[in-house]
Amino acid sequence: MKHAQVKEAATAPFNDQRNPFGAFSLGSETHHAATIPDAVRRCRWIAVDINASGFGLYFVSPSAERARLVACFDSDYPSTAVATKFISGANGEDVVRQSRISTAPRWWADDGIAGSRRVLQSLAWAEPTAPLAPGTNGIALPVHADRGQCGLVVFLGSEITLSDDTLCEIHARSFALFAAVARIRPGDTGRTRSISKRELECLKLTANGNTSEEIAKLLKLSVHTANQYLTQSTQKLNAVNRNQAVAKALRLGLIE
Amino acid sequence: MSSSAALLQPDASGSRLTSRGDLTGFFMQLAADIGADSYMLVAIVHDQDRNDARIVSSNWIFDAIELIGKRLIANLALGPLTVAPGVRPKPLVAAHAPDAGALLTGEEARLLDVLGHAEIYSLRLNVGRQRLFVLFSAGEAGRIDLTALMKAQLKCCYALSSIPQLIAAASMQDPLSDRERECLFWVSEGKTTDEVAVILGVSSNTVNSYITHAIQKFAASNRAMAIATAIRSGII
Numbered sequence: 001m002k003h004a005q006v007k008e009a010a011t012a013p014f015n016d017q018r019n020p021f022g023a024f025s026l027g028s029e030t031h032h033a034a035t036i037p038d039a040v041r042r043c044r045w046i047a048v049d050i051n052a053s054g055f056g057l058y059f060v061s062p063s064a065e066r067a068r069l070v071a072c073f074d075s076d077y078p079s080t081a082v083a084t085k086f087i088s089g090a091n092g093e094d095v096v097r098q099s100r101i102s103t104a105p106r107w108w109a110d111d112g113i114a115g116s117r118r119v120l121q122s123l124a125w126a127e128p129t130a131p132l133a134p135g136t137n138g139i140a141l142p143v144h145a146d147r148g149q150c151g152l153v154v155f156l157g158s159e160i161t162l163s164d165d166t167l168c169e170i171h172a173r174s175f176a177l178f179a180a181v182a183r184i185r186p187g188d189t190g191r192t193r194s195i196s197k198r199e200l201e202c203l204k205l206t207a208n209g210n211t212s213e214e215i216a217k218l219l220k221l222s223v224h225t226a227n228q229y230l231t232q233s234t235q236k237l238n239a240v241n242r243n244q245a246v247a248k249a250l251r252l253g254l255i256e
Numbered sequence: 257m258s259s260s261a262a263l264l265q266p267d268a269s270g271s272r273l274t275s276r277g278d279l280t281g282f283f284m285q286l287a288a289d290i291g292a293d294s295y296m297l298v299a300i301v302h303d304q305d306r307n308d309a310r311i312v313s314s315n316w317i318f319d320a321i322e323l324i325g326k327r328l329i330a331n332l333a334l335g336p337l338t339v340a341p342g343v344r345p346k347p348l349v350a351a352h353a354p355d356a357g358a359l360l361t362g363e364e365a366r367l368l369d370v371l372g373h374a375e376i377y378s379l380r381l382n383v384g385r386q387r388l389f390v391l392f393s394a395g396e397a398g399r400i401d402l403t404a405l406m407k408a409q410l411k412c413c414y415a416l417s418s419i420p421q422l423i424a425a426a427s428m429q430d431p432l433s434d435r436e437r438e439c440l441f442w443v444s445e446g447k448t449t450d451e452v453a454v455i456l457g458v459s460s461n462t463v464n465s466y467i468t469h470a471i472q473k474f475a476a477s478n479r480a481m482a483i484a485t486a487i488r489s490g491i492i
Binding site for chain 2: 098099100101102103104105125142144145146148150165167168169171172173174175176177179206207208209210211239240241242243244246247250251256
């Protein structure tokens with residue numbers, strides 16, 4: 001009884017209409033067609049909740065060596081904030097590298113105000129990093145979407161108020177936000193539905209290291225037919241060769 | 257006060273974990289804070305066609321794991337009830353197994369219920385590019401606090417991020433060097449050896465040797481399989 005009350009009280013702020021948790025619940029997830037302006041609005045709500053003056057969402061480019069951040073939007077949307085120029089420049093490299101092995105938030109304080117540094121410093125799980133943009137304070141939250149896309153949601157401001165508890169909450173909301181944004185730019189999924197079961201079977205066997213000859217034997221087809229299935233699926237996935245077709249099929253979740 | 261308030265307090269012992277013992281302590285405390293009785297931290301290892309669950313840390317009684325079987329645990333972790341951070345979790349209620357569809361047989365559901373896992377939540381954890389799963393369960397339905405659970409999910413990610421070596425050893429390691437990973441990534445984008453050589457500014461022979469090494473490290477039989485293995489384990 002008592003527990004139920006406490007639970008209700010704790011859940012109340014999450015059910016607040018402007019809180020994105022509700023919109024990204026399991027049921028609505030697949031149907032929810034978000035747009036970039038929607039995402040900007042959601043991100044602004046999070047920023048308001050922690051008293052941040054700026055924000056931005058960046059994709060981490062998948063290439064390991066060229067650790068780079070690609071801006072999706074920031075608080076000056078549809079234009080681009082000055083901070084973004086620094087963040088997607090060389091300044092982001094260290095954070096990108098760390099985000100490959102850690103999901104811990106990274107903070108920096110470069111505005112020269114002692115009080116604002118203290119707030120970020122007091123966070124138990126956040127790690128300090130070099131300033132992403134000079135003269136700012138901020139916190140970068142690593143986020144990951146279903147198909148392996150990585151990103152950073154960044155909040156800037158000298159008056160950010162955050163506790164360990166709020167940090168968990170806004171990070172969770174940032175994850176949901178990024179998942180929605182990552183679904184908007186899924187690349188080319190339009191024609192993938194027409195791939196036949198047989199073609200997927202061949203792709204899956206290819207992913208498991210089988211050659212066309214082996215696939216033909218396993219599925220009791222001629223080598224020619226197996227190759228044909230693979231060529232067709234490659235075309236349907238808009239890939240240039242089998243390797244890319246296998247990669248795309250895995251990333252799109254067509255095969256496991 | 258409330259169970260979520262317990263999450264507020266920074267750990268007295270300092271927040272970083274250093275050992276496997278810390279890991280157990282952290283999860284025991286977290287489970288208690290959200291109203292759960294048990295936890296199980298699982299890494300999924302892809303082996304050809306099969307998914308194997310590797311249990312990193314757990315307070316389930318050993319017999320229970322044996323009885324339930326790792327295949328079922330892998331199915332739970334990879335099943336539709338598992339949620340990413342920020343998504344409202346949905347419980348698997350063992351008593352109403354039909355909810356779970358193909359996930360559980362009636363027999364397995366009864367077994368879980370009897371073993372004190374009446375309600376199970378399965379959460380995906382991201383530790384950098386590594387993915388792990390945690391199952392929180394309680395002996396009776398409705399005891400686990402959802403809001404606290406959603407925050408706890410992030411806390412798990414943070415805690416595991418502080419022990420990357422342990423996590424890498426537990427789940428599949430990323431055995432590739434930066435250069436090998438980069439070559440493999442471009443091949444997965446459909447680039448030929450010559451094209452990758454131009455992109456990276458090295459010779460084709462060097463590119464081939466990086467890719468051969470990557471194939472060997474994955475014990476794969478060709479490029480396609482190496483790419484598949486790397487994507488499945490979240491490396492590229």
